[in-house]
Amino acid sequence: MTSPDQASGQRPMIEFRNVTKTYDGGRPAVDDLTMDIDRGRITVFVGPSGCGKTTSLRMINRMVEPTSGGILLEGQDVSHRKAAELRRSMGYVMQSSGLLPHRSVLDNIATVPRLNGVGKADARKRAQELLDVVGLSPDLGRRYPGQLSGGQQQRVGVARALAADPPVLLMDEPFSAVDPVVRAELQEELLRLQRDLARTIVFVTHDIDEATILGDKVAVFAVGGRLAQYAAPEEILRAPVDDFVAGFVGRDRGFRHLSFQEGHNVTIHPVETIEVDRLADPTVSVRSPWTLLVDAGGRPHGWVPQATRGSITRQADAVPGGSLYRRGDTLRRALDAALSSPSGLGVTVDDDGRAIGVVRAAEIFDLIESARLDRGRAEHNTAV
Ligand SMILES: Nc1ncnc2c1ncn2[C@@H]1O[C@H](COP(=O)(O)OP(=O)(O)OP(=O)(O)O)[C@@H](O)[C@H]1O
Ligand SMILES: [Mg+2]
Structure with missing residues (x-):
């Protein structure tokens, strides 16, 4: 059974229902996950390495299949959708931009629309517009990925994920391979973009700072694939539910709290x-x-x-x-x-x-x- 999203009166965009994933009969990578992901918001999965963030993300677009339980997208069980078609209907951005090295930036961005049957000229035109949307200059479109900086490559990755105009964007540590300054810029850009686009974004990171900056809601995962806390970032900083979350959030959370x-x-x-x-006028004097x-x-x-x-x-x-x-x-x-x-x-x-x-x-x-x-x-x- 599902309940409508109370804030918006709408049904959640994505619903995990008792989802467990066990690889090769070992310990669960994701353990009985039940959560709702709000439409048009940024939901961040955060937690230490190996706690099942990527696995949870990939079950949304069926890159990974759950061992038990189910995932609903707009109320429909994703297992009833064709996996390849489902995958193309969502944007996906990963840590390494995943761009095809032998294709130009424009052709990289146009990849999914082309697979969806959009004509070459239209797909390129849209790709050109998207360069601007993600803050890249138009002349970069003709270059190859290897001729771009890390931050520029990640921006192209975001543009490519947006190209098919997907309602859902899945982002797996998209900014973790760039230096802190570029990373902060990319975070700002994403928030600016999201103000205009209002997509449903699921964003994975292991950095609690990034999680609280970007997330409308933050899901803290613990080792063993357990969802430890799922709440607004202010609440996670102010009132961690247990020692694990408190430790993960860190001692300086009083300082982080100031962000809110x-x-x-x-x-x-x-x-x-x-x-x-x-400045050069000698008659102007300053007192302070x-x-x-x-x-x-x-x-x-x-x-x-x-x-x-x-x-x-x-x-x-x-x-x-x-x-x-x-x-x-x-x-x-x-x-x-x-x-x-x-x-x-x-x-x-x-x-x-x-x-x-x-x-x-x-x-x-x-x-x-x-x-x-x-x-x-x-x-x-x-x-x-
Ligand atoms: N294809 C696979 N086959 C077997 N085990 C896997 C596979 N993918 C992930 N795992 C295991 O499942 C657990 C969760 O992995 P997952 O990649 O989801 O974690 P994560 O939270 O994304 O970690 P990280 O922060 O390091 O990216 C880990 O113990 C991992 O070793
Ligand atoms: Mg991962």
């Missing part, structure tokens, strides 16, 4: 600014120890320390600023901005990227502390 604490109460202080064009350099549009471009005022005459000479804080973003971002800034002041921008002031680390710490106390009180009240 909204920063609306952070005080934004005024900041003295100087426009790039006026740190003056923010902005362009004609008010966007920040670094800091001018008072001591160096006379010697800084070009934008390139300014002291590079830290990360920017967008008004209303989380406390974690606010703290990042303040701590990464050479002035200790976190540059705050509006939605158009214009500097509107600065935030101070000490004040953010105070907000974090009071939020922590509030949370402690709330937990105490629900516990008694």
